[in-house]
Amino acid sequence: MAEKISFEAPRGMRDFYPEDMVWRNKVFDAFRAAGEAAGFEPYDSCVVESYELLARKAGEEVGEQIYHFFDKSERHIALRAEMTPTLARMVAQRQAELKFPLKWTTIAQCFRYERMTKGRKREHYQWNVDIIGEDSILAEVEVIGAACDALRRMGLDSKDFKVHVSSRKFLGELLEKSGIAAEKHAQVFLALDKRGKMPDTEIAVMLKDGGLNDAEVAATFAIMDTKSYEECPELKELFRLAEIAGFADCLMFDISVIRGLSYYTGIVFECFDTAGEFRAIFGGGRYDNLLTTIGGQPTSAVGLGFGDVVVTELLKSRLGTDAAKVKKGVAVGFMFPEQRDAALKLAATLRKAGEKVNLSLKSQKPKKFFGAADSSGASSAVFLGPDDVEKGVAKLKNMETREEVEIKL
Amino acid sequence: MAEKISFEAPRGMRDFYPEDMVWRNKVFDAFRAAGEAAGFEPYDSCVVESYELLARKAGEEVGEQIYHFFDKSERHIALRAEMTPTLARMVAQRQAELKFPLKWTTIAQCFRYERMTKGRKREHYQWNVDIIGEDSILAEVEVIGAACDALRRMGLDSKDFKVHVSSRKFLGELLEKSGIAAEKHAQVFLALDKRGKMPDTEIAVMLKDGGLNDAEVAATFAIMDTKSYEECPELKELFRLAEIAGFADCLMFDISVIRGLSYYTGIVFECFDTAGEFRAIFGGGRYDNLLTTIGGQPTSAVGLGFGDVVVTELLKSRLGTDAAKVKKGVAVGFMFPEQRDAALKLAATLRKAGEKVNLSLKSQKPKKFFGAADSSGASSAVFLGPDDVEKGVAKLKNMETREEVEIKL
Numbered sequence: 154m155a156e157k158i159s160f161e162a163p164r165g166m167r168d169f170y171p172e173d174m175v176w177r178n179k180v181f182d183a184f185r186a187a188g189e190a191a192g193f194e195p196y197d198s199c200v201v202e203s204y205e206l207l208a209r210k211a212g213e214e215v216g217e218q219i220y221h222f223f224d225k226s227e228r229h230i231a232l233r234a235e236m237t238p239t240l241a242r243m244v245a246q247r248q249a250e251l252k253f254p255l256k257w258t259t260i261a262q263c264f265r266y267e268r269m270t271k272g273r274k275r276e277h278y279q280w281n282v283d284i285i286g287e288d289s290i291l292a293e294v295e296v297i298g299a300a301c302d303a304l305r306r307m308g309l310d311s312k313d314f315k316v317h318v319s320s321r322k323f324l325g326e327l328l329e330k331s332g333i334a335a336e337k338h339a340q341v342f343l344a345l346d347k348r349g350k351m352p353d354t355e356i357a358v359m360l361k362d363g364g365l366n367d368a369e370v371a372a373t374f375a376i377m378d379t380k381s382y383e384e385c386p387e388l389k390e391l392f393r394l395a396e397i398a399g400f401a402d403c404l405m406f407d408i409s410v411i412r413g414l415s416y417y418t419g420i421v422f423e424c425f426d427t428a429g430e431f432r433a434i435f436g437g438g439r440y441d442n443l444l445t446t447i448g449g450q451p452t453s454a455v456g457l458g459f460g461d462v463v464v465t466e467l468l469k470s471r472l473g474t475d476a477a478k479v480k481k482g483v484a485v486g487f488m489f490p491e492q493r494d495a496a497l498k499l500a501a502t503l504r505k506a507g508e509k510v511n512l513s514l515k516s517q518k519p520k521k522f523f524g525a526a527d528s529s530g531a532s533s534a535v536f537l538g539p540d541d542v543e544k545g546v547a548k549l550k551n552m553e554t555r556e557e558v559e560i561k562l
Numbered sequence: 563m564a565e566k567i568s569f570e571a572p573r574g575m576r577d578f579y580p581e582d583m584v585w586r587n588k589v590f591d592a593f594r595a596a597g598e599a600a601g602f603e604p605y606d607s608c609v610v611e612s613y614e615l616l617a618r619k620a621g622e623e624v625g626e627q628i629y630h631f632f633d634k635s636e637r638h639i640a641l642r643a644e645m646t647p648t649l650a651r652m653v654a655q656r657q658a659e660l661k662f663p664l665k666w667t668t669i670a671q672c673f674r675y676e677r678m679t680k681g682r683k684r685e686h687y688q689w690n691v692d693i694i695g696e697d698s699i700l701a702e703v704e705v706i707g708a709a710c711d712a713l714r715r716m717g718l719d720s721k722d723f724k725v726h727v728s729s730r731k732f733l734g735e736l737l738e739k740s741g742i743a744a745e746k747h748a749q750v751f752l753a754l755d756k757r758g759k760m761p762d763t764e765i766a767v768m769l770k771d772g773g774l775n776d777a778e779v780a781a782t783f784a785i786m787d788t789k790s791y792e793e794c795p796e797l798k799e800l801f802r803l804a805e806i807a808g809f810a811d812c813l814m815f816d817i818s819v820i821r822g823l824s825y826y827t828g829i830v831f832e833c834f835d836t837a838g839e840f841r842a843i844f845g846g847g848r849y850d851n852l853l854t855t856i857g858g859q860p861t862s863a864v865g866l867g868f869g870d871v872v873v874t875e876l877l878k879s880r881l882g883t884d885a886a887k888v889k890k891g892v893a894v895g896f897m898f899p900e901q902r903d904a905a906l907k908l909a910a911t912l913r914k915a916g917e918k919v920n921l922s923l924k925s926q927k928p929k930k931f932f933g934a935a936d937s938s939g940a941s942s943a944v945f946l947g948p949d950d951v952e953k954g955v956a957k958l959k960n961m962e963t964r965e966e967v968e969i970k971l
Contacts, residue, residue, distance in 0.1 A: 157857025158614055160655035163639050166608035168652055171666070174604040190913045192891065192920030195583040199575035199685055200609060200671070201629075201641070205567055220610075222631030225675055230572050232610070243577055246569035252934070254923055257580070262609070266634055276608055284923070291902065291923045302913070397903055398910045448566025482601065493700070494806055501807045504599045504711070511601030514663055514693070514700045525661070 165267075165275025175477040176465050177278075180307060184260055184280040184459070187303035191295055193258035193282060198239045200262055204229040206238050209447055218265045232264035235458065236281045237443070244285055245449030253286030253452070256295070274462065280435075283456035285443070290387060292455040293420045293439065294394045300424065300435050300457055301400040307464070308472050311400075314434060317407035318422045321438070323385040324376070324408065331372035337364050339415060341373060346411040348377070379408045391420060416440045420455070426467050434467065435459035480552065482509035484526035484534040489516050492537040495562055499535065499547070527552055535560065574676075574684025584886040585874050586687075589716060593669055593689040593868070596712035600704055602667035602691060607648045609671055613638040615647050618856055627675045641673040644867065645690045646852070653694055654858030662695030662861070665704070683871065689844075692865035694852070699796060701864040702829045702848065703803045709833065709844050709866055710809040716873070717881050720809075723843060726816035727831045730847070732794040733785070733817065740781035746773050748824060750782060755820040757786070788817045800829060825849045829864070835876050843876065844868035889961065891918035893935035893943040898925050901946040904971055908944065908956070936961060944969065 162168045169177055188195070204221045221231035233239060236259060244251065264276045282299050284292040297316055304314055325338050333341065340363030344356050353374065360370045382388035388406060395401040412421045419439035426434065437457025445451050468476065483503055487496040493516070500512040511529055513522060519536050526534040534550050541547040541562070548557040571577045578586055597604070613630045630640035642648055645668060653660065673685045691708050693701040706725055713723055734747050742750065749772030753765050762783065769779045791797035797815065804810040821830045828848035835843065846866025854860050877885065892912055896905040902925070909921040920938055922931060928945050935943040943959050950956040950971070957966040 158618060159612065160651050160856075160858075162608060162651075163610055163612050163633075163637060164635075166610050168608075168655075169604075169606040170652065170656070171603035171605050174606060177606070178604065189891075189918050190916075192918060194580035195578075195587065196580050197578040197583060197586070199571060199577075201572055201575050201673070201685070203568065203572050209567060220631075220633065222629075224573075224629065226573075228572060242569050242571075243579065246577075247579070252937075256920070264610070276610070287923045289923055291906070291921075294906070295921065295923070298910075394903070394906060397907050399914070447569075449569075482598075494803075497700070497703070497803060498806050501707075505808070507599075509598050509601060511665070512700075512704065514696045514698055514704070528661075 165273075167274055167276065176468070177461065179477040180461050180465055180468070181260055181278075183303045183306035184258075186306055187299050188258040188280075188282060190302060191256075191299040193256045193299065195259060196240075196243065196257045197259050197261070198236075198243060200232055200264070201230050202233045202239055202242075204231040206242055206447065207231050207233060209238070218267060220264050220266055233261070234265045235263050236261040236279060237456070237458075238447070240281070240283060240285075240456075241443045241447050241449065244452075245444050245447060248444070248450055248452075254292070255283070255285040257285070258282045258299075278461040280459040280461075281456065282437075282459070283454055285454040286452050287455070288453050290390050290394065290420070293391055294398055296437065296455050296457055297404070297422060298395070298398050298400050300459055301403045303459070304403075304424075304434070304464070307468055308476065309468070311402040312427065313467070313471055314403065314424055314426050315405045316403050316422050316424045317410045318388065318391065318404055318420065319406065319408050319410040320382075320385055320388050320420050321411075321417050322419050323382070323388060324411075326385075327376045327379065328373065331369065331376065333365060333369050333373065340364070342411050342415070343413075345373070345377065345409070346413050348409055377409060380406075382406045387420065412436060412438055416442055416446075418442070422457075430470070431463050431467055434463050478530055480530050480532040482511055482531050482533075483549070484511045484513070484522070484529060484531035486513035486517055486519075486522035486526070486534070486536045488519065488536070488538040492516070492539065492542050495542045496537050499537070499562060523550075537562075574682075576683055576685065585877070586870065588886040589870050589874055589877070590669055590687075592712045592715035593667075595715055596708050597667035597689075597691060599711060600665075600708040602665045602708065604668060605649075605652065605666045606668050606670070607645075607652060609641055609673070610639050611642045611648055611651075613640040615651055615856065616640050616642060618647070629673050629675055642670070643674045644672050645670040645688060646865070646867075647856070649690070649692060649694075649865075650852045650856050650858065653861075654853050654856060657853070657859055657861075663701070664692070664694040666694070667691045667708075687870040689868040689870075690865065691846075691868070692863055694863040695861050696864070697862050699799050699803065699829075702800055703807055705846065705864050705866055706813070706831060707804070707807050707809050709868055710812045712868070713812075713833075713843070713873070716877055717885065718877070720811040721836065722876070722880055723812065723833055723835050724814045725812055725831050725833045726819045727797065727800065727813055727829065728815065728817050728819040729791075729794055729797050729829050730820075730826055731828050732791070732797060733820075735794075736785045736788065737782065740778065740785065742774060742778050742782065749773070751820050751824070752822075754782070754786065754818070755822045757818055757820075786818060789815075791815045796829065821845060821847055825851055825855075827851070831866075839879070840872050840876055843872050887939055889939055889941040891920055891940050891942075892958070893920045893922070893931070893938060893940035895922035895926055895928075895931035895935070895943070895945045897928065897945070897947040901925070901948065901951050904951045905946050908946070908971060932959075946971075 219231045259281050263279050282296050344359035357370050410423050417438040418441040421438035423436040424434040439455045441453045443454050485500045500510045503510045522536050535547050545562045549560045550557045628640045668690050672688050691705050753768035766779050819832050826847040827850040830847035832845040833843040848864045850862045852863050894909045909919045912919045944956050954971045955968050958969045959966045
């Protein structure tokens with residue numbers, strides 16, 4: 154026997170055993186179904202990107218966290234940390250031919266080299282939903298609506314989660330009214346984004362470092378208490394349209410939503426569980442400089458990123474750890490090798506009829522077969538003994554009700 | 563505007579625009595459906611693996627072709643070139659707890675740094691189907707049957723493809739009967755695997771280098787003309803069971819199927835298009851040393867790898883490049899901004915009823931709307947003008963028959 158090596162996945166990377174895949178598929182299926190229902194077209198690209206592209210878009214911090222290396226021709230390549238730079242590249246590549254607005258969606262694996270804290274992994278999957286080339290607020294409505302639909306398809310409702318919505322533009326107007334000049338806003342956004350993660354005294358220091366005087370710092374904190382969006386026509390329209398589209402119950406105004414990245418220009422949003430137990434479920438907003446940063450033509454866009462990790466934790470907590478298991482399919486087994494042909498034939502017939510069939514590969518005692526069928530999650534089971542094959546009739550047992558019906562072989 | 567950078571994907575990597583995703587989804591959906599119908603459980607792992615694991619399993623050549631690098635803690639990591647080492651690692655990790663036989667499946671992206679020749683990419687997706695811990699030939703039947711089912715679900719039948727089947731054991735027996743000792747077989751397999759890729763004269767040189775004399779070389783070539791599997795009980799049983807399972811028409815005996823990798827120990831198979839136009843569609847076989855090479859307990863396994871590239875080329879060639887497009891969903895549009903609310907409400911209602919709805923985001927002229935609806939692949943379309951909204955009734959147009967039915971708003 155060869156020398157034993159580690160059987161663990163590399164640090165920060167995940168293995169998905171079948172019981173984990175049941176959850177992943179529940180989440181991914183909801184992503185796909187919600188995207189399709191809302192008319193988004195799937196796209197994808199390779200997880201390996203050019204380092205130059207990723208570094209251009211990323212801030213300093215993310216640049217440090219990129220997994221990057223050189224291929225054998227000394228090309229500098231990297232594993233993407235998010236899908237947006239790739240999306241920008243693909244749109245820019247065909248900007249002259251594509252018909253805008255684009256409504257695109259993908260589920261992208263993304264890598265980030267982070268210090269390993271509890272539960273933090275170095276890779277995750279992120280559902281991306283983007284509308285590119287549409288200025289109207291209907292783009293925000295469609296993107297946020299699709300995300301709420303995905304959560305509903307997973308089994309959650311507006312009692313479990315809320316999409317916190319704000320507007321960078323609105324916040325900017327409020328700051329300007331308080332006499333804080335536009336050129337200081339980027340620094341203010343950066344500081345306010347840290348709220349909740351560090352004490353307000355430290356936020357105040359950051360604001361002062363950004364050139365605000367004491368009165369301006371006080372005014373900034375006062376703005377953070379804004380409870381009404383009545384003076385923001387854009388937000389008013391968003392809430393009105395969400396009412397028509399049927400997901401206004403999932404939204405709430407929250408001036409404190411900033412979004413770390415500097416490229417957002419309008420509506421911003423972040424979704425949280427109502428109990429405040431987990432990190433953000435998804436987040437996004439309007440960003441207008443997507444293509445110009447890499448040398449494409451200007452275009453407006455709205456997008457969101459929705460990771461698989463937090464929502465899976467939330468689902469397990471709210472629905473129970475067994476909630477993703479669905480009993481389905483037929484288990485087919487046989488008592489002696491002499492019934493194997495008949496079992497194979499039955500499996501083929503049932504599969505042709507559209508059934509999922511798990512065929513036992515060797516002869517078994519009935520007790521062992523039914524025990525395995527039960528734990529495998531089959532919804533029904535057929536076990537062939539010598540008598541069944543002789544008579545040409547077998548019993549199909551419903552694994553939940555234990556009822557049996559006769560089927561012809 | 564920022565300096566323009568390359569909008570191309572890194573060399574050898576693929577972008578999937580929506581029209582490419584239609585094909586990819588057709589292929590992946592067939593993989594998933596065939597795996598599920600045959601009772602295989604999905605699993606997955608991260609594309610980043612430890613270099614040590616990949617190098618252990620891979621032959622010299624593959625080792626050279628691995629994309630590998632060091633993370634920031636100097637861990638030697640790599641992008642997997644195939645799924646099998648990861649499968650072995652995951653099974654070994656839980657070998658004491660897992661219930662065998664395992665029937666596992668995954669669609670794994672794999673990377674290989676190759677010299678770029680026409681159509682060769684450096685990444686592809688490979689559907690893996692494996693049964694681990696089952697000695698009986700029924701494992702081969704289930705694995706090959708699932709692959710044939712996937713091809714049928716894609717729209718091909720046994721006129722389009724054939725699975726060429728042989729047995730390493732049978733070939734070994736034939737060689738031994740000709741007096742070629744077992745210790746020379748590995749070298750003979752290696753040489754014969756090159757047949758068709760290099761002239762027989764060079765194969766003969768390889769055989770002589772492997773220690774065969776002229777008579778043995780001649781005997782080896784004579785064995786390659788074997789047309790009957792009657793003397794191989796294992797192959798006879800495989801064909802008999804395939805007949806019962808309903809896919810014998812997809813199989814043919816072909817003594818020349820060797821499979822390059824040295825780890826196969828029994829039945830081996832490779833699927834080709836009947837016209838002989840493309841490279842192998844899928845390939846696999848029985849391998850018994852999967853876990854022992856990395857230090858796990860011995861176990862027998864049957865598996866296959868089925869790439870996405872060749873089959874997509876074949877499908878486009880046989881079914882036509884438009885064959886993956888399916889008209890579906892409802893396009894909803896509106897003439898003036900005043901009808902936008904009604905259009906959004908209609909879209910929400912249709913989506914709640916389970917429809918895929920592509921809602922136009924801005925007002926349009928009817929001609930433009932219906933043109934876009936047509937090219938977007940919608941199966942029906944509703945266009946709201948002032949009269950429709952006033953009357954509360956609109957026309958749902960079937961995009962193929964051009965028939966219209968009235969719907970209430």
